[in-house]
Amino acid sequence: MLGVCYYPEHWPEQIWARDAQRMRDLGLTYVRIGEFAWGRLEKSEGQFTWEWMDRAIDTLGEAGLKVVLGTPTATPPKWLCEKYPDILPVDTHTGQRRDFGSRRHYDFSSETYLVQAERISAAMAQRYGSHLHVAGWQTDNELCCHDTTQSASPAARDAFRIWCAERYGTVEALNAAWGNVFWSMEYDSFDQIELPFFTVCETNPAHRLAFRRFASDQVVRFHDVMIAAIRAHAGEGQWVTHNIIPPATTGVDNAGLTRGLDFVSYDNYPLGFSDQLMARAPASDWQPFMRTGHPDLAALNFDSVRGLSKGAWWVMEQQPGPVNWAPHNPRPAPGMIRHWTLQAFAHGAACVAYFRWRQVPFAQEQMHAGLLRPDDQRAPAWPEVEQVVREMALLGDLSAVSEKAPVALLVDPASAWVDDIERQGAGYRYPAVVFQYYGALRALGLDVDILPAGDVPLDGYKLIVAPTLAMPDETTVGTLRASDGLLLFGPRSGAKTQEFSISDGLPPGPLREFVPVKVIAVETLRPDCTGGLHYQGEHFESGRWRETIEAGDTEIVATYEDGAPAAIRSGRSTYIATLTDDAFLKSVLVRLCAEANIPVTPLPPTLRLRRRGDLSFAFNLSDESTHAPASEDAEFVIGGRQIEPFGVAVWRSAAI
Amino acid sequence: MLGVCYYPEHWPEQIWARDAQRMRDLGLTYVRIGEFAWGRLEKSEGQFTWEWMDRAIDTLGEAGLKVVLGTPTATPPKWLCEKYPDILPVDTHTGQRRDFGSRRHYDFSSETYLVQAERISAAMAQRYGSHLHVAGWQTDNELCCHDTTQSASPAARDAFRIWCAERYGTVEALNAAWGNVFWSMEYDSFDQIELPFFTVCETNPAHRLAFRRFASDQVVRFHDVMIAAIRAHAGEGQWVTHNIIPPATTGVDNAGLTRGLDFVSYDNYPLGFSDQLMARAPASDWQPFMRTGHPDLAALNFDSVRGLSKGAWWVMEQQPGPVNWAPHNPRPAPGMIRHWTLQAFAHGAACVAYFRWRQVPFAQEQMHAGLLRPDDQRAPAWPEVEQVVREMALLGDLSAVSEKAPVALLVDPASAWVDDIERQGAGYRYPAVVFQYYGALRALGLDVDILPAGDVPLDGYKLIVAPTLAMPDETTVGTLRASDGLLLFGPRSGAKTQEFSISDGLPPGPLREFVPVKVIAVETLRPDCTGGLHYQGEHFESGRWRETIEAGDTEIVATYEDGAPAAIRSGRSTYIATLTDDAFLKSVLVRLCAEANIPVTPLPPTLRLRRRGDLSFAFNLSDESTHAPASEDAEFVIGGRQIEPFGVAVWRSAAI
Amino acid sequence: MLGVCYYPEHWPEQIWARDAQRMRDLGLTYVRIGEFAWGRLEKSEGQFTWEWMDRAIDTLGEAGLKVVLGTPTATPPKWLCEKYPDILPVDTHTGQRRDFGSRRHYDFSSETYLVQAERISAAMAQRYGSHLHVAGWQTDNELCCHDTTQSASPAARDAFRIWCAERYGTVEALNAAWGNVFWSMEYDSFDQIELPFFTVCETNPAHRLAFRRFASDQVVRFHDVMIAAIRAHAGEGQWVTHNIIPPATTGVDNAGLTRGLDFVSYDNYPLGFSDQLMARAPASDWQPFMRTGHPDLAALNFDSVRGLSKGAWWVMEQQPGPVNWAPHNPRPAPGMIRHWTLQAFAHGAACVAYFRWRQVPFAQEQMHAGLLRPDDQRAPAWPEVEQVVREMALLGDLSAVSEKAPVALLVDPASAWVDDIERQGAGYRYPAVVFQYYGALRALGLDVDILPAGDVPLDGYKLIVAPTLAMPDETTVGTLRASDGLLLFGPRSGAKTQEFSISDGLPPGPLREFVPVKVIAVETLRPDCTGGLHYQGEHFESGRWRETIEAGDTEIVATYEDGAPAAIRSGRSTYIATLTDDAFLKSVLVRLCAEANIPVTPLPPTLRLRRRGDLSFAFNLSDESTHAPASEDAEFVIGGRQIEPFGVAVWRSAAI
Numbered sequence A, B, C: 001m002l003g004v005c006y007y008p009e010h011w012p013e014q015i016w017a018r019d020a021q022r023m024r025d026l027g028l029t030y031v032r033i034g035e036f037a038w039g040r041l042e043k044s045e046g047q048f049t050w051e052w053m054d055r056a057i058d059t060l061g062e063a064g065l066k067v068v069l070g071t072p073t074a075t076p077p078k079w080l081c082e083k084y085p086d087i088l089p090v091d092t093h094t095g096q097r098r099d100f101g102s103r104r105h106y107d108f109s110s111e112t113y114l115v116q117a118e119r120i121s122a123a124m125a126q127r128y129g130s131h132l133h134v135a136g137w138q139t140d141n142e143l144c145c146h147d148t149t150q151s152a153s154p155a156a157r158d159a160f161r162i163w164c165a166e167r168y169g170t171v172e173a174l175n176a177a178w179g180n181v182f183w184s185m186e187y188d189s190f191d192q193i194e195l196p197f198f199t200v201c202e203t204n205p206a207h208r209l210a211f212r213r214f215a216s217d218q219v220v221r222f223h224d225v226m227i228a229a230i231r232a233h234a235g236e237g238q239w240v241t242h243n244i245i246p247p248a249t250t251g252v253d254n255a256g257l258t259r260g261l262d263f264v265s266y267d268n269y270p271l272g273f274s275d276q277l278m279a280r281a282p283a284s285d286w287q288p289f290m291r292t293g294h295p296d297l298a299a300l301n302f303d304s305v306r307g308l309s310k311g312a313w314w315v316m317e318q319q320p321g322p323v324n325w326a327p328h329n330p331r332p333a334p335g336m337i338r339h340w341t342l343q344a345f346a347h348g349a350a351c352v353a354y355f356r357w358r359q360v361p362f363a364q365e366q367m368h369a370g371l372l373r374p375d376d377q378r379a380p381a382w383p384e385v386e387q388v389v390r391e392m393a394l395l396g397d398l399s400a401v402s403e404k405a406p407v408a409l410l411v412d413p414a415s416a417w418v419d420d421i422e423r424q425g426a427g428y429r430y431p432a433v434v435f436q437y438y439g440a441l442r443a444l445g446l447d448v449d450i451l452p453a454g455d456v457p458l459d460g461y462k463l464i465v466a467p468t469l470a471m472p473d474e475t476t477v478g479t480l481r482a483s484d485g486l487l488l489f490g491p492r493s494g495a496k497t498q499e500f501s502i503s504d505g506l507p508p509g510p511l512r513e514f515v516p517v518k519v520i521a522v523e524t525l526r527p528d529c530t531g532g533l534h535y536q537g538e539h540f541e542s543g544r545w546r547e548t549i550e551a552g553d554t555e556i557v558a559t560y561e562d563g564a565p566a567a568i569r570s571g572r573s574t575y576i577a578t579l580t581d582d583a584f585l586k587s588v589l590v591r592l593c594a595e596a597n598i599p600v601t602p603l604p605p606t607l608r609l610r611r612r613g614d615l616s617f618a619f620n621l622s623d624e625s626t627h628a629p630a631s632e633d634a635e636f637v638i639g640g641r642q643i644e645p646f647g648v649a650v651w652r653s654a655a656i
């Protein structure tokens, strides 16, 4: 199904009905409204003005659209900020208050704001919880965007002290857990604990980890209260979702954040995210993808969100043309709106909603394209959406289809925190490590389930890839133990205890039952200074992060240039003790897939595959047509064996 | 005429007379003194010590020099800052007070400082307004230098609220004008409006635009009060000027700022400005010009200042050797002091004053060269000034000569604000766009009048070039309508309404009467990722900013690589919908000049031409001699047909 | 002798004895403990808990180790910061307080902290001043690390005013000395003087110089009080030292700082320092040295520390493996721990202590290697230390050997301040200039004494090299006058008076008695834009900093590309008026050494020499073996004529 994001308050009421009719005529099912509208819904505390919203929902619903209603807590209005200035967050880099005037100007630790946000959410749910046309709810908007997870406010400090007291019980236990004896950092009471900012040099990594955990917990706490406020009044059939931004960018435990939702939504901006991702890539690498996005970036986020969701997931915002917020904002290549939409469905989406209906001519996002231009004419995306509507009919009902991929890839907020906190080498970045492993899998034509490490069962996966489990907890180790597939671990695995010490008995610590080695040293290198890697008689590159390991009784799979072990095998587990070039990763994966009976299809950089049920999707990111890697018996549902530039082909077949 | 900047308070009184005599002997006419001397003129509030200044002026005047007297408001003394700490500005990036200890430490919105600055200016004008030797006045010094146009002070905030109330009348009108319904940014009263800093993400561009306009207005208001304070007491023949820095660098409406002056002055530092301009240029591009400055940069500023002035204009400060403030400070190539001086006269200057007489051995500018060395010996610039004195005599009286150039180029503070506020693509920068168009004109040997868009008549120009009129107002549109030359518009034309919305009916909005197209999308690209441009059967490059246009009934002049229109022609107007390479711009300009009967002289990068009256000037920026592009009948006044390295030739002829 | 750094408070008391025995068995003599332990020694003001420290010292001493006891003033505990918050420093860039949570969180100007720090130091010295096993004392730890020399606190401001009053007597004298008449910066009283931060543009360089001197004086004052507190109670045989960081990085007068010590110690981290030094070097330059460190960097610091010490000096912390704090942290190449240790002895060290005994698994430095791994097993450095122990025995007693090198190289904190304050060209950096001259000497196989300019006699040196004496005082000039060797001065010599004005009669000012020229202009160039340099018929490069000189009657040694003098000779003095390429420097030095009868041994980049007594040491930084440049009669003590990769050879011979 398809939908669109709409802001009736931005437009004269007399055009609402026509807008609604055109949405319906285009073939859209859902329309998201309401988030950001607090200022128009409550003029001062308790003085509500629901009437316009009533009329907007009625107008949309009567046109046959289902409404997704957003709670407006991302934008507390000015009167609220004036009345309760303690809701404002504080910048952790400068110590300056982050004021009203844009969005997300609230502190997740503010008890005041928690009350206010719950109040408006509950009020809205009370009013529309039984509304016929309201299909479901979106909490807030893009939680943690704009670096808002952490705040250096007094509210955060006070809450952190309580959090510490609850976690550690006694300050002596905290001192011991953090190793505060180092540099005389011991505390006499919880009230002495400050936020880990504005010190002379780096603070204790355990201190920072605790604050990262706390900050994540505060976001989850806030979000859980919002969900509960809605559920308390929402009707039976109304679901609750939230539109997250790329999961690796917020520093939040996404599994916790989304646990209370019916399903998870994602805001998909392939071009802007790719421009940021490849900001330092040479032009020759970037130019082929500047109008398509990096071939694996949207897919990574799709697969991540599917892993978080309780089943099918949504794209709540789909880029429909150039956006306004990246350093450079190209137009999508012709066909890419359709391409991205079908790609989302291939990766398991239940609905794709475009952001936004009509390009708004004023304020911050006026250069962000819509399905309609500011002059109400059809924007370039329009005919592509029409095409998708036709093609969705050909694909049939996808809603029930959600089988497992052959490969699971584990992600983990704690590993990201470890990397953020302990920058042992500038060339190791958690998101890049995950992305490299994911890209190698995708370049082999594999479907991948991206799962949050933790209490997610791993049985049934033929291959489980953990590029970086730096701080695995007992639950994660338990799911690995209970799994039955081949295991592949990347470097830095099991590096730290839960309190940010070096793992007992050296890394990989609790993963030693799978990887019986000891990491006795780590060296980090400048990205442009690499060493060798020997594997199967071929030469590859090892760089950025290189561990010296005692390999014990394990089988040496690859060696460094000096013959020391760089990758080992033990039972069903493979451990790669260094970051490598892509070629090495693919080479290792090809062998593991062969062993696991997972068929691979090596692909050029501009072609990607994805299966859903008995459908195979092929996505051509090239400006030249290409051949679909379909078997002889393939019956094409969309497109054909020759895929047009930027095109998509979908077929049914027994074999690949 | 020539002059020099002098600070008698820096030197023992006993050498003043000798200094004056040497100035006179060198052939100088004017001597500028006084700015920065507040601390020596008023020891505490109302306790004036004019006597030394009396003696200094007398000494200079009696030697036959005319004095330009600067009011010292750029450097309020310490006692004043202590007595009135509310005069100090606040940094808009950090929120920190900008303290006493350097210069320009005052807030344009401080009513206190306005009173104090008016008081000292009036007192000075009272004392010297009828002084025989005082020829004229300079207000303050380099207003807005050091990023001082904007301040985040309480004074600025309070004044901004009043400014908003005056501009918009009601807060509802302001909310509507800015589109504050977006993100619940609506205000209930003007007292709620904060400065657009220190928020979570970007503020409303309309909010920032209003603050930029306000900040510019505050500078103009301050300056107008200073001018009035002087005029209230100045003698009949005394004029008032101000020495501006490069006009595109301050964020101020220069036309407004200079409106009350008799003429405008400019401080010319070709090497330092070029080092900054070309900081990221490869060495092979920069090295040829590191000791001459970029061939078009000083000229751009000269032509800009001439466009602001009421006729002839001045160079109030001319670099006489290495300066102290750029990242790198080369010595000028031999002959460049003379070269730059003659260049200023070629571009219409009435006087060039060197900064400074003698290099001062102490304080901030001790590494800034003068005409004399710190040891009182003649610096390398000295003989070049002697040469200029002799050559000025050959040129005759230039004061009456100020005919129009064939080409007008429009500049516009609002367009610069649009670009600063809406960075849709990192590769689009207002100053660079203007500079590229200007450079293309100059490389064709053309004289150019640079005019501020607005109430400046454009009739009589054969070609009017508007590289970027992003937010043209009715007055500007009126002058274009009343003009009779060919029109050339660059991309982003008419992009925005006066309140920073997308233009009605899409861009170019109010310029559609000239350019009847619609800009339906904009894409911005990384500077190193370009697309094609086809024009007259040749291939050029299009990049950084590319618009998709509906060309309607217009003639397609050039196309993108995919055949879509990239430049169009309608009546006398040409519209280029993208930034391009230099070659394309020159190619278009050559055709337009042919059509407009403007002769062009394509020049190598190291040669530039300029006419004044019946004199043609050629400037050789190369370290090799070159041929002057003079007609057969040329009578050389300075130099000859072969121009020496870094040299200048001046000739009279009927043809070019 | 060898030692190790140990933190008994980090480990269970039951393993102390075993640790001590293993240290002894390894062959270590000294063990440093105590710095950072304040929190465990004093639980609240006056409540001391010496007992554990008593037991630790006893345990170590009874194992036969000599204890070096550090006073813990680098880490005031939390209770002290809460009780006396005025001890905290203020960041000079942001104005923000630098809080508890890491280390060095105290202000050198805080009288409160001076009292507290003296109190704990004295208390510790009282308790252990007569302890049998305590051989000596280390004050604090790495003073001025983490950019702590300067603080923008109220305490610093108040103390600076007093310092100014003491230095200048009257505010009129200060105004005159600083040239405050410039920009109306004159003060009416010392109480008006603020710190030179947070102004609109740059402050008076004389103001900044005064503050740099003051800040250095405050550090020295603090340190002198600490030394005195220890000496007041320390036993006869107990010495006092301090472990400094690379001398050129702190902005402190190292001669003053170390004057009260018995000898000076240094913390040697060749890889981390080199990674920072060469951060922008191309990979091809950096990769050969990423696991050895730059061939001249550790040596530069060794020779600098020897110049400050009263004789033999110590390495108090020697990197034993990868560290944790550089942008990239490679492992040392095999053999480098031994290599660096022998190198320190070759450069005159009396003891090398490794940091640290056992890698600590928690807190900030958990990724910093030790001699033992966190799991108590021997780290890779261990066998290299065993080898050094054996080899030290072969070398015999070195303690008495400290003869002069043939070449002296002068360093100078004031020259560093001049460069920091007056960045006339981004390509001139004091540390890089010194390093280039030092590197040229070392590449010729020369031993070099690095001496602080000032009251250090220079007689007996055959060649005295002063790469940058920008602000020489009378004492320095006197030592040069009293010297008898050849003199070589680099550019910027004698540029400034003691109050940061241009030298009287132009530079080189007070050095004109040696170099009778006048520097009439300075140009600074982008590092990638150079000019020519002609010397002995060969072409070299001149760049970054180029002076125009009046050479007077001197002999022109080298010329710029335009024939102007670039280097001159007068009597025994050579002056190079520009920065140059390395080849030119070496060429000049070869000739001067020939004239001075100093034998040179031109070396490849990966080989370095150093003599101590009759021993010659050769250090091979290459991963290939190389030939030792030993004479025929050499008797090898360590290694042989063929030096293994990363190896060392030591021999005795009459000739080189």
Ligand SMILES: [Zn+2]
Binding pocket: A532, A533, A534, A539, A540, A561
């Ligand atoms: Zn190899």
Ligand SMILES: [Zn+2]
Binding pocket: B532, B533, B534, B539, B540, B561
């Ligand atoms: Zn082409």
Ligand SMILES: [Zn+2]
Binding pocket: C532, C533, C534, C539, C540, C561
């Ligand atoms: Zn040459």
